[in-house]
Amino acid sequence: MRFLDRLMKGRRPETYTEEELDAVESHIDRFFGHVDNVFHELASPDIHVDIEIVEPTPERNFYTLVTVGMGAHRMNVDKDLREYGLERAELLICLPPDWDIKSDEERWYWPIRWLKIMARVPIDERSWVGYGHTASDGVRFAENTGFTAVMAVMPKSFGEESGSCAMPGGGTVNFYQLLPLFDDELDLKSASCAEDLEDLFGKRGVGPVVDVARRSVCRV
Numbered sequence: 614m615r616f617l618d619r620l621m622k623g624r625r626p627e628t629y630t631e632e633e634l635d636a637v638e639s640h641i642d643r644f645f646g647h648v649d650n651v652f653h654e655l656a657s658p659d660i661h662v663d664i665e666i667v668e669p670t671p672e673r674n675f676y677t678l679v680t681v682g683m684g685a686h687r688m689n690v691d692k693d694l695r696e697y698g699l700e701r702a703e704l705l706i707c708l709p710p711d712w713d714i715k716s717d718e719e720r721w722y723w724p725i726r727w728l729k730i731m732a733r734v735p736i737d738e739r740s741w742v743g744y745g746h747t748a749s750d751g752v753r754f755a756e757n758t759g760f761t762a763v764m765a766v767m768p769k770s771f772g773e774e775s776g777s778c779a780m781p782g783g784g785t786v787n788f789y790q791l792l793p794l795f796d797d798e799l800d801l802k803s804a805s806c807a808e809d810l811e812d813l814f815g816k817r818g819v820g821p822v823v824d825v826a827r828r829s830v831c832r833v
Contacts, residue, residue, distance in 0.1 A: 624659075626657040626658065626659055626660050626661045626685075627659065627660045627661075627685040627686045628660070628661050628682065628685050629682070629684070629685045630782070632781040632782070633684075633685070633780055633781060633782070633786075634681070635781075636778060636779070636780055636781055636786075637681060637684065637703065637778055637786060638665075638681065640775075640778035640786075640788075641665060641667075641679050641681070644768075644771050644772060644774065644775035644788075645667050645677050645679055645705065645768075645771055645775065646667035646668075646670065646673065646677060647667065648665045648666065648667055648679075649666055649667065649668045650665075650666040650668075651663050651664065651665050651666065651681075652664040652666065652725065654682070654729075657682075659686075659733065659736050660682050660683060660685055660686050660732070660733070660736065661682045661685075662680050662681070662682040662683055662728075662729055662732045662733070663680070663681045663682055664678050664679070664680060664681075664725055664728060664729075665678070665679045665680075665681050666678055666714060667679070669710040674710050675707045675708060675709055675710055675822045676707065676708040676709075676710065676712055676714055677705055677706075677707050677708075678705060678706050678707075678708065678714070678724060678725065678728060679703060679704070679705040679788075680703045680704045680705070680728050680729075680732050681703065682703075682732070683702060683703050683704060683732040683733075683735075684701040684702055684703050684786040685701075686701075686735060686736060687700040687701060688700050688701065688702065688735040688740070688741035688742065689735065689739050689740055689741055690741045690743075691741075698784060698785040698787075699741065699743050699787060700741070700784070701780075701784065701785065701786045701787065702735075702741075702742055702743065702786065702787045702788070702789060703778075703786055703787075703788050703789075704728050704731055704732060704742070704765070704788070704789055704790075704791055705728075705768060705788060705789075705790050705791070706724045706727075706728060706790065706791045706823065707790070707821050707822045707823060708724060708822065708823050709822055709823065709824070712724075712823075719754070719755045719756075720755040720756060720757045720758075723754040723755050724791075724823065727748075727754070727763050727791060727793075728791065730748065731748060731763065731765070731791065734748060742765055742789065743765065743787070743789070744765060744766060744767060744789065744807065745764065745765065745766070745802070745806065745807030745808075746764070746765045747762055747763065747764045747765075747794070747799055747802060747803075748762060748763055749761050749762035749763075749794075749796075749799060754793065755825075757825055758793075758825040759795050759796075759829075760793035760794060760795060760825070761794070761795065761796050761799070762793070762794040762795075762796070762798075762799040763791045763792065763793055763794065764791070764792050764794055764799075764802060764807060764810070765789035765790070765791060766789065766790050766792055766807065766811060767789065767790070768788055768789070768790040768821075769821075770820075770821045775788060776788050776789070790821060792814075792821075793823060794810075795829040795831070797829050797831040797832070798810060798829055798830060798831055801813075801831055810830075813830045813831075814830060816830075817830040
């Protein structure tokens with residue numbers, strides 16, 4: 614058992630206060646849409662991370678899955694960045710309207726898995742998640758896609774103010790959207806920067822909704 618696991622064992626998970634939770638859920642409703650369903654986490658050893666589901670609408674014909682609970686933990690942000698209010702975050706991902714979000718088959722489940730993985734990176738690695746951060750376990754997410762990594766970006770398609778939620782006691786919870794990447798896209802981002810990769814996505818017509826059939830922007 615890892616040291617942090619032993620440390621956390623027997624402790625109650627970090628959670629939002631009632632007022633904080635109300636602020637986060639109001640922010641989600643305002644910018645991402647009405648929550649139709651919630652995937653409640655059954656076991657929460659450190660933080661309690663639910664996944665709130667915004668179903669497709671005529672205006673936004675895609676699912677939006679948003680974490681709620683990651684931001685209860687204040688992340689270990691680099692000292693030179695602490696003045697920017699980056700210590701708290703939640704994550705989201707957008708999926709096509711025909712996505713089977715209730716299936717536990719990996720071809721459908723991997724977006725939820727990666728939301729939960731990324732939500733706990735700050736705890737497991739005593740680090741933080743912010744714009745441009747990436748993660749990969751080096752293998753394909755599922756048999757029907759070549760994606761092997763994710764990158765956190767600002768949720769620009771939901772409006773400029775969607776990425777920042779003011780908290781009632783002060784401070785901010787930042788919202789980041791996860792974009793899945795291929796190996797070579799991850800390599801490009803590592804060699805350059807997230808902005809350059811996002812620019813290339815725009816030039817190649819890669820939108821905010823996951824498309825498992827798309828090609829790598831490095832090979833188009």
